[in-house]
Amino acid sequence: FHITPCNWQIHSACAQLERKDIITVSPTGSRKTMTFWIPMLFNAAGIIIIITPLNILGEKNETEGNLFGIPAVNLTAKTATDDMFKAIEEFKYRIIAVSLERILKDACF
Template sequence: PCLWQVKVALTLLKGDKDILCIAGTGMGKILGFWIPLLFQVNSIQLVVTPLNLLGKQNTMSLAKAGIRAIAINAETATAANFSVSATL
């Protein structure tokens, strides 16, 4: 990871600030948000993506790493998907 990705991850792990990460396409913004998931097993991380496809890709990549994830969009916004926090 790049230094700025580590800074994003450390700030998220510290938990005392909200994060807005602005970087160009393909710069690796999502890695800064994924790193904390490795250290906070029973946490919920909300990452907003501008495209349904990005949400789906992120969900599949996290699943390959053994991290539970769900992409919420118009098709998947069901009561069952919003109750996922009850299982943590």
């Protein structure tokens, strides 16, 4: 990523790799997303579903994931199509960002 992670990000990522449940609390802009992207580097077949409160955060996760070479998609009213769900089922995306509202409204979940 060309970014040096902080100790708390490394500890969080290590805990995930050990399959521990974790909760991370940190300020806005502290790169919390690094804590769940780092484990993806050690698990080439891994998939992460990010439940986000805002579509703009989903867009940010999609953009940054793709920028770092991790196939990502943000499921919105426009993108949550049958073709998209088929692509997800075929493991074409490793990062799937979706809002809680979309999960509650969409029967595919």
